[in-house]
Amino acid sequence: MLLAGVAQGCVYALGALGFVLIYKATETVNFAQGDLMMLGGFFALTASVTLGWPYWATILFAVAAMAVVGMLAERLILRPVLGQPAFTVVMITIGLGYVVRGVVTMVPGWGTETYQIATPFVDDVWTLGGVILPVQQLMVIGMTAALCALLYFFFRFSTLGVAMQATSQNQLAAYYMGIPVRRVNMMIWGLSAGVAAFAGILLAPVTFVHSNMGFIGLKAFPAAVVGGFGSVPGAIVGGLIIGVVEALAGFYLPEGFKDVAAYIVVLVVLLVWPSGIFGETGRKKV
């Protein structure tokens, strides 16, 4: 059960990671993250069910397609509001979320139905010293870990990753140093949407694919906040905390607590650490 919590937490963590990536680079909170996740799930659905591709190809396709969607979103609707107050930008992403959700229900073949994506390891279990471990959950945890490692090396060692970091610290300075800030922002959105697609696919066997699947993104939110927005390790830790607390609440507490557990955790954490556990506390210079 703890494992289920951790696995669920990993999905939240991936969702949170998507938030954090965008926030770190552009100081925008992307309220459409959950809907991008959902869209990724639908891309995967089309690839795997309609086209009959193998699982791994499905993942690649969905991630790539979502990266394109993310970049388009940045180019078309976020670039015009570059430099506007954070609140404005938040509202625009809420609008984006509405559009994505609406479009999905209107596309023939997607609609408001619930679908399932076949995974190669649905019901397998491993027994390890008497403990039963569902492979499904182990896979989720494993893939999350792999992705995190990949992202870590990307940010640490690749030129683009370093440029992204620089942009997140100070856009103007990065611009003067010859970093094409806008293009980097676009990449970040692509990357983040790709991560969202990945999270969507991992989530698919658990919640199935349907047009309201994006609400899970609303749980990824508390995860990002608990960890402290703008902190990548924070997102992972936050996601795990929320996942585990939720699993425990579902088990030990009366019905109803499971759904709000994430939000209660976030309220408590914010009371103690106003900018999350790993959040940076800054002071405006005057």
Added chain:
Amino acid sequence: MSFFKVENLGIRFGGVVAVDKVGFEVRRGECYTIIGPNGAGKTTIFNLIGLLYPATSGKITFEQKEINSFSPHQVADLGIARTFQNIELFEHATVLQNLLIGRHRHRKTALWQELLFTPSVRAAELAQREAVEKVIDFLELAKVRDNLVAGLPYGLRKVVELGRALATEPKLLLLDEPSSGLNPEETDDMAFWIEDIKRHLGVTVLMVEHDMNLVSRVSDRVLALNLGSVIAEGTPAEVQAHPAVIEAYLGKAA
């Protein structure tokens, strides 16, 4: 009886000691200036006095009251007003509205009266406007009184900020680099105003400033800082001639 006194003030950010054992006393009615090279901790001292940062050590007293444990708005209520180095105006409001916010500590009306806009609120509002109008006259801001701050040039904003601080009718006015970013004529005006504020309005001025012309023109006493510690105190001429000050600015003579 001291008017404003700072004793043994210190703050550290992480391992960096930004201000260390600084003490000075400002007499009522004088203009006291803190000078020092960049990074000497001048603005930090201001932020400590305004209680924007919690001091690591030391005691700040204003008119016999120890104000260390106050919050920023309480400091303002005592009659200490300040301006900022990089201008912190209310950008989306007119000059008049900015100055009216300066009158905040003189408000007398309760919320329910304001919701109904009772005659007492009306009378109070008229009185506030009269007071603000005096500041506008004093600083010659009449022609921009209804302009949005966001559209004003830098020099004028600096004056508006000074006006906003004056609108609070302070006893002690803290000016953080009043001349930074101003051209020579504007600096000249600023010097006039500071002298007038001291002489005619009877407001004590505590100022951080780089421009030595302005400093020697308006200040009565000067405190020189370097690397968070006091290195000299005295009249402007004395401090300028002090060997430690020359060394701090120009380096050690070979």
Added chain:
Amino acid sequence: MRFIFKTDYAQDIRLAKHGGHLFWYGLLGAILLAAPWWASEYVMSQLHFICIYSIVGFGLMILTGFTGQVSLGHAAFLAVGAYTEALMQAAGVPFAVSISCAAIFSAAAGIIIGLPALRLKGIYLAIATLAFGVVVEEIITRWTKLTGGNEGKHLKPVEILGWKLDSDAEFYYLCLALTVLCCLACVNLLRSPTGRAFVAIRDSEISASCLGVNLAKYKTMAFAISAALTGVGGALYAHKLAFISPEQFTLFQSIELLTIVILGGIGFLHGAVLGAAFIIVLPQLISIAKGWLPEGMAPSGLQAVVFGLILILFIIFEPLGLYGRWLKVRTYFELFPFYRKGMFRRQKSYMKSERLR
């Protein structure tokens, strides 16, 4: 173009700045008062909603537009108002008392969320209010003894001193009167020291506090006032629908309320009314548009798409909302033919970090 020569301080604080104001607002008032004679039953019903949403819009405008605090949990205050009204009416409490209590309880809820919110900025505040909204919604669903849970609560028509307001027109006058009262209260507040303190907090917290504005007190006050107005709106909302249940007070309701102020024009009270009207009329327009859809496209998502698109387009092209657009049109005609395109243009800028504030 009209020039006003100010000769008296009182001119600045007067409500109607010149004769034109008096005339146009008078005309608007007359048209609205006469509504039961010119409006169909359907239009009357829409007018009820516009009044109710305007009151809520005022509340959010005070908080978001003037104090600069974001709230994604306003549906919670709406719910507190609605349920207070429902329960009190069921207990036989007179309307004047119950609606006051709706305002007071909502204000109390506002203080409860406002107090921890004092330390939170920007996005953290948004999330905290969002979490608060979700928790309140869950409480309403689960506390079945009090709220009836998912079965909801029914309300009877309003009764004031034995006079039953059961016709559309009577309820309309009640809504209209409350809307005007709330609007006047907001206008009064904004021309008083408290309103100025709110704006000061929005524009620069640091200098507000250095000028003697008690940040904690005023932020809590903004939350309380905003919540109280929303509570009044909630009480009327409950009466309008005659039935309330938890699914009317979800996160989506909160977002919809927030779009009222965004679309209407943030920072203008007029915007709250315009935004409310827009939000109410929009679904009607969309249902008309559904007829134009090509065959085979499911119309179910259209509302969400249009809603989202309008939000996006407004923010990109008209960040000042409907009221901002009106100001531009008016300036265009006043200055004709000297209007320049860039007159309202905002300075293009690179991101300013809001992390340090």
